[in-house]
Structure formats: structure tokens, C-alpha cells
Amino acid sequence: MFAYRSNLANHTMSSESPLTISQRAMAQPLGLSAVAGEFPWMLDLNERQRQAVETLDGPVLVLSGAGTGKTKVLTSRLAQLLVTGRAKPWEILAVTFTNKAAREMRERTQRLIGPVGEGLRWLGTFHSTSAMILRQHAELVGLKPSFTILDTDDQIRLLKQVIESEGLDQKRWTPRFLASLIEGWKNRALTPDKVPTDQAFLFANGKGAKLYALYQARLKILNCVDFGDLLLETISLFLNQADVLNQYQTRFKFILVDEYQDTNVAQYLWLRLLAQQHKNLCVVGDDDQSIYGWRGAEVDNILRFEHDFPGATIVRLERNYRSTPHILAAASHLISSNKNRLGKTLWTKMPDGERVLVRGLWDGEAEARLIADDIEQWRRSGRRYGEGAVLVRASWQMRAFEERFLMLQIPYRVIGGPRFFERAEIRDAHAYFRLVRSLDDDLAFERIVNVPKRGIGDTSVQRLSAAARLAGVPLVTMAKDLLGSDELKGQARTGLTRFINQLEHWRKKALELPHTELAEMILDESGYTDMLKADKNPQSVSRLDNLKELVRSMGLFDTLAAYLEHIELVMDLDRAEAGDGVQILTLHAAKGLEWPLVFLPGWEEEVFPSKRALDEKGDKALEEERRLAYVGLTRARESARISFAANRQIYGRWASVLPSRFIDELPDGHVDAVSDTGYFTQAIGAAEARFNAYGPLSTPPGDGFNAGYESPGWKRAQAAHALKKGGLTAAKGFGGPIVDGEAKLVAKTGAGDAKYKLGQRIFHDKFGYGLVAHVEGSKLTIAFEKSGEKKVIDSFVRLA
DNA sequence: CTTGCCTCAAGACTT
DNA sequence: TTGAGGCAAG
Numbered sequence: 001m002f003a004y005r006s007n008l009a010n011h012t013m014s015s016e017s018p019l020t021i022s023q024r025a026m027a028q029p030l031g032l033s034a035v036a037g038e039f040p041w042m043l044d045l046n047e048r049q050r051q052a053v054e055t056l057d058g059p060v061l062v063l064s065g066a067g068t069g070k071t072k073v074l075t076s077r078l079a080q081l082l083v084t085g086r087a088k089p090w091e092i093l094a095v096t097f098t099n100k101a102a103r104e105m106r107e108r109t110q111r112l113i114g115p116v117g118e119g120l121r122w123l124g125t126f127h128s129t130s131a132m133i134l135r136q137h138a139e140l141v142g143l144k145p146s147f148t149i150l151d152t153d154d155q156i157r158l159l160k161q162v163i164e165s166e167g168l169d170q171k172r173w174t175p176r177f178l179a180s181l182i183e184g185w186k187n188r189a190l191t192p193d194k195v196p197t198d199q200a201f202l203f204a205n206g207k208g209a210k211l212y213a214l215y216q217a218r219l220k221i222l223n224c225v226d227f228g229d230l231l232l233e234t235i236s237l238f239l240n241q242a243d244v245l246n247q248y249q250t251r252f253k254f255i256l257v258d259e260y261q262d263t264n265v266a267q268y269l270w271l272r273l274l275a276q277q278h279k280n281l282c283v284v285g286d287d288d289q290s291i292y293g294w295r296g297a298e299v300d301n302i303l304r305f306e307h308d309f310p311g312a313t314i315v316r317l318e319r320n321y322r323s324t325p326h327i328l329a330a331a332s333h334l335i336s337s338n339k340n341r342l343g344k345t346l347w348t349k350m351p352d353g354e355r356v357l358v359r360g361l362w363d364g365e366a367e368a369r370l371i372a373d374d375i376e377q378w379r380r381s382g383r384r385y386g387e388g389a390v391l392v393r394a395s396w397q398m399r400a401f402e403e404r405f406l407m408l409q410i411p412y413r414v415i416g417g418p419r420f421f422e423r424a425e426i427r428d429a430h431a432y433f434r435l436v437r438s439l440d441d442d443l444a445f446e447r448i449v450n451v452p453k454r455g456i457g458d459t460s461v462q463r464l465s466a467a468a469r470l471a472g473v474p475l476v477t478m479a480k481d482l483l484g485s486d487e488l489k490g491q492a493r494t495g496l497t498r499f500i501n502q503l504e505h506w507r508k509k510a511l512e513l514p515h516t517e518l519a520e521m522i523l524d525e526s527g528y529t530d531m532l533k534a535d536k537n538p539q540s541v542s543r544l545d546n547l548k549e550l551v552r553s554m555g556l557f558d559t560l561a562a563y564l565e566h567i568e569l570v571m572d573l574d575r576a577e578a579g580d581g582v583q584i585l586t587l588h589a590a591k592g593l594e595w596p597l598v599f600l601p602g603w604e605e606e607v608f609p610s611k612r613a614l615d616e617k618g619d620k621a622l623e624e625e626r627r628l629a630y631v632g633l634t635r636a637r638e639s640a641r642i643s644f645a646a647n648r649q650i651y652g653r654w655a656s657v658l659p660s661r662f663i664d665e666l667p668d669g670h671v672d673a674v675s676d677t678g679y680f681t682q683a684i685g686a687a688e689a690r691f692n693a694y695g696p697l698s699t700p701p702g703d704g705f706n707a708g709y710e711s712p713g714w715k716r717a718q719a720a721h722a723l724k725k726g727g728l729t730a731a732k733g734f735g736g737p738i739v740d741g742e743a744k745l746v747a748k749t750g751a752g753d754a755k756y757k758l759g760q761r762i763f764h765d766k767f768g769y770g771l772v773a774h775v776e777g778s779k780l781t782i783a784f785e786k787s788g789e790k791k792v793i794d795s796f797v798r799l800a
Numbered sequence: 801c802t803t804g805c806c807t808c809a810a811g812a813c814t815t
Numbered sequence: 816t817t818g819a820g821g822c823a824a825g
Contacts, residue, residue, distance in 0.1 A: 098814060127815045149815090171821085227815045262814095294812065394811055396817090416813080450801095457801045491801075569815075588812045610811065628812085651810065652816030 039083055041076045041112050045069075052284075052315040053077045056086055056254070059275075059309035060282040061302070065346045066331070066634035067322030067594065070284055074105060074258060077282065078120070079112040081254055089119030093252040093274065095126050097259050101592075102128075105258070122252070126267050128569050130230040133237070133248065140241055141233045148224045148434075149568040153427060154443045155179055155226050161465075162214045166207065173204045182212050186228025187296030189235060189266040192216060222442065231266045238273045249277035260285030260305070264296035272308070281309060287342050288335050289631050291588060293624050303342060320346045320634075322594055324353030326670040327640050331633040333667035338623045355672045356633070357641040358663055364397075364602075364648045368404040371599050374641065375410055375582055378597055385411055388597040389583040391590045391632050393608040396650075397601065398584050405582065415585035421567065425532070425543040426550055430567065432522050433560060436506045440474035449475075452531035454499055455491030463487070476500065502526065515560040519551050587628045590635050598636035603629075603644040603660035629662045642666075646796060656767070656792045658779060755794050756780055762797040769800055 042050060049069055052062045053076045064070040078094065081087045096102045102124050110117035122129060131149065138145040150158070159175040159182075181203055185195055192213035200208035219225060225233060238245040255275050257263070260283035263271070275281040283305060290299040306312050320328055328346050335341070361367045375388050390401050398414060405412045420426060428451055431444040446465070450456045468478035482488055483497055502525060510518055523529050529547065532540045557563035583595070602608055609625035616622075633640050644659045756762065760772045767784045774781035780797065783789050 125815065151815095230815080291812080292814085295814075396810080399816095453802085455801070459801085586812060612811065649816080 039080065041079055045072070045076060046319055048315055048317050048319070049073050049076070052317065053080050055282075055313050055315065056081065056084075057280060059279060059305070059312035061260075061305045061309075061312050061314045062282065062284040062317060063314065063342060063344060064284055064286055064317040065320060065344050066286065066289065066631070067320045068317035068346070069319075069321060070258075070286075070317065071104065071108060073317065074256060074284055075108040075112055077256065078105070078109045078117075078123075082116055083113060087253045089116060090121050091251060091253045092120060092122060092256070093129070093254070094120065094123040094256040095129055095258065095271075097125060097262055099125060099128070101125075101258055126270070127227055127230045130234040130270070131569055133234050134225075134230060137237055137241070137244055140244070141237050142220050143225065143233070144223050146223070148222070148441070149230070150219075150224050150226045150443070151422075151427070151568070152179070153447075154224075157443060157446065158218055158222075158224075159211075159215060162211055162218060163204075165214070166204075166211060168204050168207070178203055178208070178211060178215075181208060182215065183228055184296060185212065186226075186232050187264040187266055189232060189269050191232065191236070224443075228266070231270055235266065235270055235273065238270075245273060246277075248274055253278050254280045255282065257281070257283040258285075261287050261290035261299060261302045262292050262297045263301045264298055265301075268298065268301050275309075279309070286344075287340075288338070288344070288627055289591060291591065291624060291628050291631060293620070299340065303340065316344055318344050318346050320348045322637055323348065323634060324350050324638060326353060326355045327633060327636050329670040330356040330640070330666050331630050333670075334633065334662060334665045335626060335630040337665050338626055339619070340623060354639055355670050356666065357639070358603075358666065358671055358673045359641070359643045360659065360674075361643060361645045362647065363645050364400050365404075367601050367643050367645050368400040370643065371401065371601060371641075372404045372408050372410060374599070375597075376408065383596070384580050385582045386580045387595055388599070389585065389590070389593075389595040389635070390599045390601065391585060391587050391635065393587055393602055393610060393628070395586060397607075401584050401601075411579070411581035413581045413583050415583055416589040420546065420549075423543070423546060425528075425546055428528065429519070429523060429547060429550055430564070432526060432528075433519065433564060435476075435503065436510055436518075436522065437560060437564060439476040439503065439507075442468075442475045445475045448526075449496075449499065452527045454495030456495045456499075457492070460488060460492040460496070476503065510560065515557075515563065516551050516554050518560065519554055523547060523551075587632045591631050594635050594637055596636070596638040598632070598640050600629075600632050600640065600642045601644075602648075603642050603663055604648065604657040605660055607648070607650075607657065608660055608662070626662065626665075646793060654767075656764075656790050656796075658791060658793065756797070756799075761800045763800040764792060764797045767792075770797075 042053070045053060046069075049072065052060070052073045056077075062070075062073060064073065074094075078092065081092060082089060094102075094105065096105060106117055106120060106123055109120065109123075122132075124132070134141070134143070135145050135147075138147060156175045156179055159178050160170060163170045163173060163175055163178065181199075185199070190196075190199075192209050195209040195212060197206070200206050200210075202208055203211065219229065238248075252274055255271065255278075257271060262285070271281065283302070285302050287299055287302050290297060290302070293299065301308075306314065323331075325348055328348055332346055359370065361370060371390060375385065378388060379385055390398075392398055392401075395416070402412065402414065404410075421430075428448055431441075431447040434441045434444040435448070442465075446461065449461060464475060464478055464482060467482065468475050471478060471481075473481075479496055479500055483493065483500065488496060506518065506522055506525075509521060513521065529544065532544050532547075535543075554560075554563050557566065606614060608629070609622055613621035613625045642663065644657075644663065646656065648655055648657050756772050756775060758772055758775060761769065762772060762780075762782060763769055764782065764784070767782070767790060770782040770784035772780055773783045773789060779791055780794050781789055781791050782797065
């Protein structure tokens with residue numbers, strides 16, 4: 001389907017016998033010698049992995065914990081299926097969620113058995129696989145095979161029209177909100193007629209389902225689908241056309257699914273339909289790493305697998321090859337607080353290494369300073385920047401680190417962020433290309449008719465689209481008609497005439513010129529590049545670069561059409577990975593990755609776990625947050641360093657924050673709680689316990705401030721001391737080897753002596769004067785005179 | 801039609 | 816605090 005030159009172009013598999021394949025596999029330079037009757041990749045597997053690879057028949061659930069060799073199992077299984085001749089490459093359906101995962105699986109399989117991997121036509125994402133099926137049978141669901149796959153932008157604009165056409169106030173009922181509702185419904189495989197009433201009432205007083213139906217109708221008229229439709233239309237194709245379903249059920253003798261814990265209801269149905277005949281469905285996943293519930297993923301799918309597919313074999317991969325025992329223990333203990341899980345026990349043969357560090361700081365700035373210093377030190381010890389990563393809960397947290405790294409000239413990379421193909425300039429360029437490809441692409445027309453400015457404003461476009469809809473013709477056609485009459489005047493008329501003429505001109509050129517040259521011509525003649533060159537905005541330089549990059553990447557494809565088809569679905573051209581740098585990314589984006597050194601900042605209540613999760617009733621959301629913490633910890637190979645601040649600027653306001661409950665849930669024996677300010681509850685409990693048990697050895701050097709950790713006034717004194725010295729001073733001093741595994745880290749929040757009483761007047765350095773309104777151990781609620789009620793920790797206030 | 805000011809909201813993000 | 820989007824003035 002995709003004319004991606006480097007990949008699928010020349011597979012010749014169909015003529016090869018299994019024997020040839022296997023011989024070729026054996027001939028691969030694997031650096032392993034094959035034992036009689038064994039395939040080389042088998043030698044590389046542990047017992048459980050082997051079982052997962054060899055259990056080819058019937059439903060199989062492979063529960064693969066973090067770092068247990070999931071991809072190795074998947075690829076070995078593919079190799080096994082092919083080389084034993086159990087299946088031809090085209091009889092295997094292998095689905096992933098991301099293109100990246102699909103690519104990796106293909107490449108690694110090819111590494112095992114050579115170019116046979118290229119014949120795996122049905123290795124792809126849920127969406128690309130669906131698109132392939134749907135293009136084959138488009139007419140059966142009311143589409144033309146050339147249907148366009150809409151991106152979010154187009155979708156929103158379409159919804160905006162639908163909402164307007166119903167005479168609704170789109171400030172009150174935003175297209176964005178409707179889009180998210182529809183996405184949710186599609187995730188649950190709900191067609192407009194199946195949307196429950198209460199759900200429909202979430203939008204415009206019950207009009208939700210109607211608007212959804214209108215939107216679907218518009219899509220069909222435009223010969224478009226959105227991402228959700230790819231699955232949904234395929235499902236309805238299967239349900240309504242028994243012969244088509246049967247054809248695919250018969251073809252796919254074996255089905256493999258990656259990241260099964262992330263599947264939604266629609267994907268579950270899709271899989272179940274396809275697996276019905278042969279029932280050779282192998283799913284791989286980890287319930288403890290299900291972190292996409294908000295995107296429609298149903299953890300229940302994996303929890304219920306055994307029930308849904310009776311007789312399933314369950315294989316637990318528990319040997320971890322990534323992290324040290326301390327890191328694993330911390331992660332395992334943390335996740336054991338979740339109730340809804342199948343349960344696994346990760347273990348490793350790695351040497352102990354350092355404990356998980358937990359550090360408390362005065363504010364976010366101090367946290368960024370500390371982490372930057374750590375990284376410098378890591379670097380000075382001969383390691384690379386690229387071995388370190390900062391994993392945050394929310395992207396707003398990234399800025400503090402970027403600023404600090406910039407200041408210290410530490411190279412860094414932000415992973416995620418606006419992706420290449422979501423940038424405005426790229427979408428604009430695509431809109432031009434799409435319009436040249438087919439003049440009736442109204443959404444593309446609307447996007448760029450006035451970009452760059454041609455004097456065709458909203459009013460003119462409105463009038464144009466009203467007339468076009470009335471006449472039932474595409475916008476370009478209507479525009480030509482309108483120009484024939486004298487409806488439009490002045491600038492709008494001149495601009496539109498010129499634009500239409502240019503379109504015709506480019507369409508002619510499209511027949512003669514190579515597509516990359518055409519692209520350059522369009523960008524130049526339309527005035528788009530000039531617009532960017534004239535733009536004073538400093539970003540416009542990089543926008544121009546992006547366009548150059550775009551034209552270059554088009555060269556990978558044979559034709560403009562091939563390029564556009566690929567791009568609509570894949571949207572995934574890797575940005576050039578630039579050299580050595582610390583990586584900053586969200587916890588979500590970190591899933592599946594690993595680094596020797598991992599920083600986990602911002603472990604504070606309402607930040608992580610997030611306020612939203614805490615506000616939600618029930619513990620579903622909280623459990624997902626905990627899984628996120630688990631994902632974070634298990635990214636670390638050698639060192640995991642958690643930190644939290646007492647004060648943080650959130651949305652420009654100072655807020656006083658409390659340490660995350662997840663810190664309470666870490667097992668004492670595997671954690672070093674390092675207190676610099678001495679203020680924080682949990683860690684202070686630990687610090688005290690540790691210092692008690694450990695005596696003077698753990699004492700920070702110098703300053704004579706370390707006697708009497710047991711004394712009741714210690715915390716306050718230490719805090720005051722730290723404040724006087726301007727924050728964290730002795731971070732490293734408290735570290736050192738800690739032998740006492742018994743000491744209780746978990747001085748539960750709220751335990752301990754209250755040092756303040758209700759009604760006392762106190763002073764806080766950041767918030768000023770206030771009265772004690774509530775006391776819960778060392779957590780105080782203070783009614784501040786200036787800033788209202790806030791929760792703070794007692795060591796940060798003193799009697800006024 | 802474009803420009804600039806004001807208000808409002810603010811989670812993670814792939815296909 | 817930042818940014819996106821709406822609205823009034825030029």
C-alpha cells in the first residue's frame with residue numbers, strides 16, 4: 001500500500017519454500033552456532049521467553065514486565081512461525097500501536113531471519129492495517145478507495161461547520177470538546193445510533209449523537225475518514241460482510257499483538273473478530289504499564305484475557321535485564337499498592353548498585369539546579385549526557401530544566417512536543433499538495449486559500465462555502481463560477497482569480513515535473529516561502545528549514561500520491577536525532593525507553609499524582625498514576641533519582657506543595673532519602689531513623705549542625721538553617737552508604753508530634769503571616785492573610 | 801481585511 | 816506565566 005521505497009518494494013517471498021527460508025536463516029551471521037534442532041535465536045532466550053516463543057497454538061497471554069525482553073520474544077516468535085513453516089509471511093497479522101514499534105519489530109525480525117521479514121505484509125499498526133483492509137473494500141462501506149484520512153486539524157474544522165450548521169454557540173460548545181467526545185465513542189466502538197442518551201447529553205443538551213451522525217455523513221460526502229473510523233469502519237465491514245470477514249479470518253493463521261494493555265474496546269472487537277477462526281492469538285503486554293486510560297485504553301482487556309479467550313496459556317516474563325535490584329524493588333513495592341493487577345515479581349541477577357535517591361528541595365528552581373549539577377558530575381565522571389533523562393509528569397515542568405540547561409550549556413533534547421507533521425507550515429504545504437492532487441479537497445482549500453494573505457477573508461470564504469454547499473459542488477468549482485459572475489469584488493476577486501489560475505498551472509506542471517520540483521515550485525510561486533522570509537518571527541527560519549526537510553523527505557517516494565498516502569497515515573518522519581544530549585520528556589513518552597541515569601522530579605501531591613487524578617472519585621485514576629510512577633522508575637538502569645519541592649510556581653502562582661504519596665509507598669531498604677533542607681515529612685522521618693541507626697557516619701561534614709537529629713527541634717532548626725544558607729547546601733553530605741535496612745522510611749504523612757496548635761499565628765517566608773487552621777501531624781493548613789488557605793509543612797513556618 | 805489588545809484556561813498524545 | 820482565540824478599532 002505504501003510505496004515506501006526502502007521497505008516493501010521488492011519482496012519475492014511467495015515463491016520461496018520454508019526450507020529455503022530456514023536455510024537462509026541459518027546462514028545468517030548471528031555469532032551463535034545452532035545446536036541440532038534448535039534455531040539460533042532460541043539460544044538467546046531464557047526459559048519463560050522460550051515458552052512464550054514455542055507456544056504457537058491457541059490463545060497466549062505473555063505478561064512481560066518492564067525490561068524483560070518483550071520485543072525479543074515477539075520477534076523470535078515471528079521467526080519461529082516462519083522458519084518452522086507454520087505460516088507464510090502473509091498469513092501472520094502482527095499489530096502494534098505506533099509506527100516506530102512496527103518498524104522496530106520488522107527490523108529486528110529481519111535481523112533474525114533475513115529479508116524474509118520484508119514479506120510480512122500485515123505487520124503494522126492497528127490503523128495502517130485497517131486502512132489497507134478498508135481500501136480493498138471501500139465501496140462496501142460507502143467510500144471510494146482513494147479516501148482521505150483526516151488529521152485532527154481538519155477534523156476540528158469540519159466539526160466547527162457541523163456545530164454552526166445546527167445554530168449552536170460554538171463558544172459554549174467547542175468543536176474540540178465534541179471531537180474528544182466522538183473520539184471517545186469511537187474508541188468504544190459506538191456508532192451514532194449506539195451512543196447512550198446520557199453520553200449524548202454531554203454535548204449541547206442531548207444533541208451529541210445527532211451532531212456525531214451529521215459529522216459522519218459529512219465525512220462520507222467528502223470521502224474522508226478520521227482515525228477512529230479506520231477501525232470502526234473495518235469492524236462494520238466485517239460485521240456486515242460475512243464473506244469479507246471470512247476471507248481475513250482464514251488468511252490470518254496467527255495473530256500477534258504488542259502492548260495489549262493499551263488496546264481499547266474497538267481494537268478488542270477488531271481482534272476478536274479476526275482471531276475467531278484459528279484462535280491463534282498471542283498478545284503481549286504488561287498491565288502494570290497501562291497508562292493510556294485517558295485515551296480509551298481498557299486495562300480490563302488484558303485483565304480479562306483468560307476469560308475472553310478460554311484455554312489461554314499465560315506466560316509471565318519476570319526476569320529483568322535492565323535495572324539494579326534496588327530500582328526493581330522500589331518499583332515493585334510501589335506498584336504493589338495497586339489492587340487491579342495480575343501480579344508479577346520482577347527479579348534480576350544484576351549487582352546491587354545504588355539505592356533510589358529521594359531528595360526534597362525548597363522550590364522548583366533548586367530542583368533544576370540540583371539535577372543539572374548531578375548531570376555535570378555524571379559527565380565529569382566520564383559518562384555521556386545522552387545517558388541521562390529527566391522524566392516529568394506534565395510538559396509545563398520541562399521549562400525549568402530547559403532554562404537551567406541552557407544557562408549551564410548542558411546539551412539537551414526535548415522529546416515529544418509538537419511533531420514535525422503537526423507544524424503549521426508542514427500542514428499548509430500538505431494542503432497545497434492535496435489541492436493540486438484533487439481540486440475537490442475542500443478542507444485543504446479552506447486551509448490555504450488565504451495563506452499567504454491574498455485578501456480573501458472570512459466573509460468571502462463563508463459566502464463561497466455557503467454557495468458551494470447549496471449547489472453541492474466543491475469549493476474550487478464554486479469559486480470559478482463565482483468569478484464568472486460579479487459576486488466578488490476588489491481584493492477578494494483579484495486574489496481568488498490568481499489563486500485559481502495558479503492551481504491550474506500547478507496541475508499542468510504536475511504532469512511534467514518530478515514531484516519534488518513541483519513542490520518547490522508551489523511553495524515559491526504561492527508566495528509561501530516569501531511570507532516566511534518576510535516574517536520577523538525568529539521561528540520562521542526553522543520553518544523554512546522544515547519545508548526544505550519536507551521536500552527532501554518527499555524524495556523517498558516515487559510520486560506525490562504515494563507520498564501523501566503515506567503521510568496521512570504515518571505522520572512519523574523521524575526528526576534527525578542530534579548528537580549527545582540529556583533527554584527531557586514526559587513519563588508517557590518514556591514508556592519503552594531506558595537510560596542509565598533517570599531523574600524523576602516533581603513528585604508532589606497534585607502534580608504527581610496529578611490534581612485531576614486526585615479529584616476523580618474511585619481509585620482508577622490514581623492507580624493509573626501509580627503505574628506511571630512505576631513506568632518512570634523502571635526506565636532506569638543504574639540510577640533513579642526522585643525529587644520533590646516544597647514550593648512550586650504553577651501557572652504563574654506560587655503554591656506550596658506536599659510530597660507525593662508515592663514517596664510514602666517506596667520501600668525503605670532500597671531508598672536513600674536525602675534531606676538538604678530537612679523540612680520534608682516522610683523523608684525527614686527516614687533521615688532521622690537513618691541517622692539514628694547510622695550514627696555520626698552519615699553526618700554531613702563541617703558546620704556543627706548535625707548533632708541531635710533526634711531532638712524535637714531538629715527539623716525546624718534544620719529548616720531555618722537551610723533557609724538562612726539559601727536552600728540546599730549539603731545534598732551530597734547526607735548520602736553515603738546506609739546499612740540499616742530496618743529503619744522506617746515511611747514515617748506516614750500525618751504521623752508524629754504536632755508542633756503547632758490551632759489558631760496560632762505564624763510566619764512563612766513566601767506567604768507571610770497567617771493563622772493555623774488545621775493540623776495533621778506535620779502538615780498544616782494555614783489561613784494566610786494575603787494568599788488565603790494553603791497547606792504547608794510545619795518546618796517552613798515559625799511562630800509569629 | 802488586518803492588527804493588536806484582552807480574556808480565559810491550563811494533562812498525559814498516538815493513529 | 817503562557818498561549819490561543821475572540822473582538823474592536825484602523
